[in-house]
Amino acid sequence: MASKIHRGNGLRIAVEGCAVRNANDLNCMSVPVKYREIGDFHEYYSGKRKAPYLTIFVGGNHEASNHLWELYYGGWVAPNIYYLGAANVVRLGPLRIVGLSGIWKGYSYNKPHHERIPYNQDDVKSSYHVRELDVRKLLQIRTQVDIGISHDWPRGIEWNGDHKTLFKQKDGFEVDARAGTLGSTAAKYVMDRLRPPHWFSAHLHVKFAAVVEYGKHSGTLNLDGASAAILAPSSSHSNKSSTLGGSGGVAAQLFPSEVPGPVQNSEEIDLEMEDEADVTVPKTNGGLINDTNQDEIRSDMDNCQKKAIESSHSRIDSPGVNILAIPEDVRSQLPASFNRPTEPPRPPPPSDITNTCTHFLALDKCLPNRKFLQILGIEPLHDFPDNDLGAARPLRLEYDKEWLAITRVFASELTIGDRTASVPSDKGEAYYRPLIEKQENWIKENIVAYGKMTIPENFQITAPIYDPTRGPKTLEGPKEYTNPQTATFCDLLQIQNRFDATDEERQARLETGPRPNEVRVGGGGRSGGFRGGGKGGGSGGGRGRGRGRGRGFR
Numbered sequence: 149m150a151s152k153i154h155r156g157n158g159l160r161i162a163v164e165g166c167a168v169r170n171a172n173d174l175n176c177m178s179v180p181v182k183y184r185e186i187g188d189f190h191e192y193y194s195g196k197r198k199a200p201y202l203t204i205f206v207g208g209n210h211e212a213s214n215h216l217w218e219l220y221y222g223g224w225v226a227p228n229i230y231y232l233g234a235a236n237v238v239r240l241g242p243l244r245i246v247g248l249s250g251i252w253k254g255y256s257y258n259k260p261h262h263e264r265i266p267y268n269q270d271d272v273k274s275s276y277h278v279r280e281l282d283v284r285k286l287l288q289i290r291t292q293v294d295i296g297i298s299h300d301w302p303r304g305i306e307w308n309g310d311h312k313t314l315f316k317q318k319d320g321f322e323v324d325a326r327a328g329t330l331g332s333t334a335a336k337y338v339m340d341r342l343r344p345p346h347w348f349s350a351h352l353h354v355k356f357a358a359v360v361e362y363g364k365h366s367g368t369l370n371l372d373g374a375s376a377a378i379l380a381p382s383s384s385h386s387n388k389s390s391t392l393g394g395s396g397g398v399a400a401q402l403f404p405s406e407v408p409g410p411v412q413n414s415e416e417i418d419l420e421m422e423d424e425a426d427v428t429v430p431k432t433n434g435g436l437i438n439d440t441n442q443d444e445i446r447s448d449m450d451n452c453q454k455k456a457i458e459s460s461h462s463r464i465d466s467p468g469v470n471i472l473a474i475p476e477d478v479r480s481q482l483p484a485s486f487n488r489p490t491e492p493p494r495p496p497p498p499s500d501i502t503n504t505c506t507h508f509l510a511l512d513k514c515l516p517n518r519k520f521l522q523i524l525g526i527e528p529l530h531d532f533p534d535n536d537l538g539a540a541r542p543l544r545l546e547y548d549k550e551w552l553a554i555t556r557v558f559a560s561e562l563t564i565g566d567r568t569a570s571v572p573s574d575k576g577e578a579y580y581r582p583l584i585e586k587q588e589n590w591i592k593e594n595i596v597a598y599g600k601m602t603i604p605e606n607f608q609i610t611a612p613i614y615d616p617t618r619g620p621k622t623l624e625g626p627k628e629y630t631n632p633q634t635a636t637f638c639d640l641l642q643i644q645n646r647f648d649a650t651d652e653e654r655q656a657r658l659e660t661g662p663r664p665n666e667v668r669v670g671g672g673g674r675s676g677g678f679r680g681g682g683k684g685g686g687s688g689g690g691r692g693r694g695r696g697r698g699r700g701f702r
Contacts, residue, residue, distance in 0.1 A: 160201045161204055166187060167229075167231065170190060170626075176214040176265075177212050206247045208249075208276065218630075237289065239548050248282070262566055302340075303331035343504070350510055502529070606632065635648065
């Protein structure tokens with residue numbers, strides 16, 4: 149999608165990057181081997197081509213995870229193309245933009261970022277799962293943002309738009325929605341806390357618009373995703389104009405009255421594979437080829453935009469009834485460690501977060517005759533003072549003072565590459581608030597005062613560029629690199645660069661090889677029964693073939 153910022157400045161927002169630099173990167177991408185393609189990003193990486201507009205993106209579930217790992221705090225993957233990192237807040241002129249990468253998987257949420265080259269099959273997948281520590285940082289933000297971006301939809305957003313048409317277009321969505329398992333719990337936490345006027349997502353391969361009015365509906369959400377007492381917005385939306393229109397252009401009706409159906413693409417690839425299937429894969433030098441893909445959805449199920457995308461604004465019949473839940477009388481007989489984690493009550497948004505209406509938009513896949521591009525005009529809620537750095541022209545990406553302070557506070561709690569590590573527990577807002585305020589003063593004195601808030605355009609090539617004479621297929625895994633951008637950022641904040649290592653350390657890990665894959669039981673479901681396996685098997689009791697819509701615990 150493209151966002152036209154006022155005063156004639158442009159920005160492209162993408163909700164998945166697929167930043168594959170070379171054939172080795174493809175071995176860290178969760179796509180079946182027979183469908184892997186080198187694409188054209190490598191031409192931007194090598195400098196052969198340059199993006200004509202400033203582009204920012206968050207990571208999804210089909211990324212070269214080893215590449216994005218180098219840029220955990222954010223950075224340029226190519227000139228004019230900026231990755232927001234695992235979680236981030238940046239500024240472009242008067243706009244504050246928050247990004248959350250990855251998709252929701254409940255079994256990975258509370259884990260550390262343990263993945264590190266050489267990856268095994270599990271690492272290739274879990275590397276793009278959202279982690280609680282990154283979400284915790286976003287939830288410390290106390291001032292208004294303008295745009296939110298996540299790859300996965302915020303959980304429950306479907307009930308705030310034309311869910312009836314959506315359920316007709318996408319097979320299986322209604323069952324997941326009524327079970328409270330469609331979308332990302334983490335994205336919902338962040339959206340409901342920060343309440344930006346605009347929120348953009350992708351992942352589910354259908355264009356969908358919705359409006360969330362805070363104060364007009366209420367809901368509770370457990371960590372397993374079961375929701376309750378969620379009401380659709382009132383009918384007062386029905387005549388509201390917005391820039392989230394159809395393909396006809398900017399300032400169209402939010403839910404246009406008629407849009408044509410798609411022309412089916414007979415060559416579109418179905419990436420769905422057996423969920424959590426065990427596949428023996430070759431590996432060399434720590435590399436691997438992974439021929440499974442648990443998080444893709446069946447593209448041949450798409451039936452996009454058959455009729456108008458219009459707001460229904462009707463009460464939902466028991467959307468939070470989790471038909472797949474384990475009966476409580478059975479659950480009560482299990483040890484305490486099997487209990488679902490419960491979500492503690494969330495405090496109301498801080499007083500400086502004043503917006504009460506979020507416009508949500510998701511777009512379709514980048515294929516012919518699909519609705520994958522939208523041009524929007526976005527006005528910020530708050531403009532910058534004339535003497536603020538953000539008023540300078542031309543606009544450039546800038547760091548966010550509050551986010552830099554949060555990053556300094558949490559830097560010591562980040563661990564990487566260690567599966568046995570424990571993530572420090574959430575100490576609560578009352579504990580973090582004075583620490584963040586203290587670090588904001590440090591940021592003012594050491595960064596703002598020296599005019600260092602502009603994000604440097606310091607892209608450098610790290611991994612080798614793609615060699616077309618060798619082709620896209622290789623058994624060789626990628627190497628790990630220290631990205632100079634991450635090193636510069638850590639130096640700026642005076643925090644430890646945990647993504648650095650000596651050549652000897654990296655070589656020792658390659659020689660040790662990837663850790664063994666986790667043992668699976670019951671036809672594909674993980675031990676503990678988080679979801680069903682392929683074709684309806686598995687101890688999780690799932691409906692059948694997984695479609696990667698962000699299901700968490702049952």
